[in-house]
Amino acid sequence: MANLKTNIGKLEIKNPVMTASGTFGFGTEYEDFIDISRLGGILVKGITGAERQGNPYPRMAETPSGMLNAVGLQNKGIDYFVEHIYPEISKFDTEIIVNVNGGTIEEYIDVASKVEKLNKIKAIELNISCPNVKQGGMVFGTHCPSAVAVTQAVRNAYSKTLMVKLSPNVTNIVDFALAVEEAGADSISLINTLLGMAIDAKTRKPLLSTITGGLSGPAVKPVALRMVWQVAKSVKIPVIGMGGIMNATDAIEFFLAGASAIQVGTANFINPAVTIEILEGINEYLDNNGFSCLSEIVGALDI
Ligand SMILES: Cc1cc2nc3c(=O)[nH]c(=O)nc-3n(C[C@H](O)[C@H](O)[C@H](O)COP(=O)(O)O)c2cc1C
Incomplete structure (x- = not known):
């Protein structure tokens, strides 16, 4: 068995497979399907002040090779x-990371200050990239001085x-990565969803109430890989x-591009149960x- 430990700043995680915020609830929703303690970490659903x-x-809308969502940080x-929630999920033998959101810097x-007091939680992920809220979110992530602030x-x-966590909805992702590194980030997560839309030709209406939403799934993988590669060699x-x-093959591609x-x-x-299958597949590939x-x-792409 290969050594799968990896580091995110000061935090060492037992393996590199984590769940993305907003897609795994608080972990309890998946307890019946997988052994949560086998994961490297859980990024809980995005949390705001109010x-x-x-x-x-x-x-939500299905699109070819992906989906659009406009949940809008319901929490x-x-x-x-x-x-x-914290008392219930502190029992998990995996790292719990809170995805932090706000409409203002104060929020x-x-x-962040309230999460800092929680012993079990050793890291937060600052989401400055949500495309589905009117205030905050992507506004911070697509304007470099705001991302820094x-x-x-x-x-x-x-x-x-x-x-x-950076937004892919920018022209030059490296500028943002370098700016937040300089501003004190310990690591960079990318990508959040790409802004998209879908239309029903029969009804002549948009498929989402918000008209536009965030695209995720296999459709975005080439964009994500490109951004990970560009950023990893710059920061x-x-x-x-x-x-x-x-x-697991998708995951390996991200490691080769430079993801830790x-x-x-x-x-x-x-x-x-996909996360466990991915973890086992990574192990098998390394062996x-x-x-x-x-x-x-990590970063071993042969070019
Ligand atoms: C339904 C849904 C809700 C999401 N909610 C959040 C969120 O609260 N905070 C966040 O940073 N990202 C959120 N995301 C983005 C994901 O964490 C992830 O960055 C994105 O979906 C790309 O990964 P994927 O293609 O594997 O889904 C959400 C994505 C989906 C599909």
Whole structure:
């Protein structure tokens, strides 16, 4: 068995397979399907300061090789998480990472400071890339000075591992990656969903209530791989790759492009046990190709 340990800033995780925020609930929803303790980590559903109702239905649509969503960060707010959800999920023998969201910098700081007090949680992922909310989210992630400002502010308020999740909806992803690294990020997660839309020709209506939404699944994988590769060779901090990972081969491609760990999103909706299959497949690939640890293939693309 190869050594699968990997690092995200100060945080060491037992293996590189994590679940992507918004696609795995709080983990409890999947307990009947898989042994959660085998995962490297769980990125819980996006959390804001105040409760959010999310966007009106319909807010999901299937598209060729992918899906569009416009959930809009529906959640009960950080105080509810601390009181009711955290006690239940602290039992998991895996890293729990909170996906932090806000409409203002103050809201991001509020959520981050409350999470800092939770012993079990050693890292947060700052989501500055949600395309489905009017305020905040992608507004921070597509304007470089705002991305820097929110990263710096949270860095000053939060001392544990700070992951920053970037939006792919920009012209030059490397500029954003370098800017948030400089602002204090410990790692970079990418990609969040690509802005898209779908239309029903019969009804002549959009398929989503919000008209546009975030595209995920295999359709986005080539874009995600390209961005991971570009960013990984430009920054010194670890890159966490995601976007259309459906099986172990997809995951291996992300490691070769330079990702130190991966997250699995849309695939969880199709096969709730996919993360474990991916983990086993990574192990098999390393063993069959004579690698003794994961780090040997990170960034090992032969060009
Ligand atoms: C239904 C749904 C909800 C999501 N919610 C969040 C969220 O709350 N926070 C976040 O950072 N990303 C969210 N995402 C984006 C995913 O975490 C991931 O970045 C994206 O889907 C690409 O990975 P995938 O192709 O494997 O799904 C969501 C994606 C989906 C499909």
